[in-house]
Amino acid sequence: MSSGQSDYIQKGIKSAEQATAEDKAHNYEAAAQHYMTAADWLMQAMKYGAMNVQMKQTIRPKIESYVKRAEEIKEILKHAPSKKKAVADAPNGRGNSKDNKGDDDDNGDPDRKRMMQKFEGAIVSDPKVTFNDVIGLEQAKEALKEAVILPVKFPQLFQGKRKPWAGILLYGPPGTGKSYLAKAIATECKSTFISVSSSDLLSKWLGESEKGVKGLFELARERQPCIVFIDEIDALCGQRNDTESESSRRVKTEFLIQMQGVGTDNSGVVVLAATNIPWTLDTAIRRRIFGDLYTDTKFKIG
Template identity: 55%
Template sequence: MADCKFLENAIQIIKRARDEDEGGNYSEAYKSYILALDYFMMALKYEKNDKRKAIIRAKTAEYLERAETVKSYLGNPELKKKVVAGNGGSAEKPSEDSNSKMKIALENTILQECPNVRWDDVIGLLSAKEALKEAVILPIKFPHLFVGNRQPWHGILLYGPPGTGKSFLAKAVATEASAKFFSISSSDLLSKWLGESEKLVRQLFALGQELKPSIIFIDEIDSLCSVRNDSESESTRRVKTEFLIRMNGVGNDLDGILVLAATNVPWLLDSAIRRRFEKRIYIGLPDESTRSKMFQMHLGDTPNSLSQADYKELASFTEGYSGSDIAVVVREALMRPIRMVQSATHFKNVVAPDRRNPAIQKTYWEPCSPGDPEGVPMSWMDIEGDALLEPLVTISHLFKALKSTKPTINSEDLNRYTQFTAEFGQDG
């Protein structure tokens, strides 16, 4: 449980903030809201129970929104007449052109530039890629295959540990699909105006239908559609209800629309939301073969001395590492030759191909040990920029980086994903 004092203090201060808020004393209300939010964050930090954390997180978001609203009143006294204290937003009706403004805001979430990530750039995840091709590429290229009872998937949920490639897969979909791609976060669908968040959700699906074929990608969907409970605000509940209605195809036709979502905590999703995603694909940790390819990919064309046997050895030592963990290991290893240059006290001349014209040999300075007979006492500051030859990245650099970079996923987390997949999902 959270430190009771943090939570108790937060609740007491919130009561004071609401009293000041209702009394129109917005300056004191704002100060109290901010102080209470600090206590809520401390309570959230020490809370271990997921359900209680979800409740605290929801309350934190609600009061943060209210604090921002109250702050806006401090600089404009006329707005005080439009306040409905404690409801988390103003009762003032949006302007007549609010629908067009919402449409413009949502159009800004459409990716205008291709992320340039191809299927081949996504290492592994064969089942996930095939499911996405089946849901996105085939219906667009061969629409005559999907008639009658054979319909493409309208909802796909990608879930798994952080750093396993869920968002990267979405970029590949955006690149490969000839469809409008909406990249949505919870902030794009939440508004301080009462009732406008639901309209944003409706407008999103209406715009998706207007521009179909379209893909609506919602990253971290758990922040928008967590389990419903009695403690959440009424505005949050209405947004979830509207999203459920649109995902079910009520009031609009989902033909030509794919809702693609990603989450690291699928067990926090509301069961009704979970049901709307017909395909729930587990994006797990990479296997040994995939890890070997990841090391090669991240090293790229950086000068190195690694062989295929070295890559396999590294893969065998990185069981439990995610794709992003491996990327961090390689980045750390790539910096080690630079540190060798910084700390070197002796350099020697070596002959190597010219950087601009490899057909020509050129003399460079390379760091060496003080005991090297060809070494010259000097520092990197004494060398002209183009005259320095960077040391090769070696297998030892990578193993040293492994010692200082631990995996971010533990066995307890993996067990939760395994349990969720057994109950609701499928392996990717």
């Protein structure tokens, strides 16, 4: 194990200890943040150089348990009238989010209602763009047909170990048809098309960016089959480093969790992301989620 990996693991252990202490002290908001930070550090350790199988088998369940507990706390705090009492009354202090949900989540949380309304405004009901309208980019169109359209039209072909891509990264110079291709895909699949940029998801308020990412995917699951197009993904999922803020790190972790469908069903949801500078993306997100597709300058609107 390299010194960098050991350092990340130690930071993860320290954050987990802080999370446990805050959890026992009933400081649930702080506990949730520390749980997510611990999971983030351990995920970085797993991607940082080579790691033996036994170590991975030890770390992976811990990441899942930290994320699960953080999500439980967030859900309970969101819906409980008395936050501390609701979490404390749950069995073993670990509430079941399903049991604590109200009949109408949006009515119980005005912030969530506003956020979902904003994303619903980003739904393009009829893109009115087909592949016939895109002149050029033949290789890109063929690749998208195989990666996106076939799984939607013939889901029986993608079962077991053969699974469709969860996300596709469209990269290339500005004006080469990335967003236009995304609209054409949504039309061909007869899917809901949600178009947002990174600025729509990021917020200056603590915790709001993570809620924005989660809300976007919740809406996509409700409207599946759904194509989610995220422009300027590099602003949301840039490379991790020691100088970035905790909030930025948590946003990447939340995005990774939602994309991988931890505790949820992402079938019928495809994420198309666009960037002009793919080399600045976080390597973990790019490696685990996105299939790359280059768009060159041979593009015209028919």
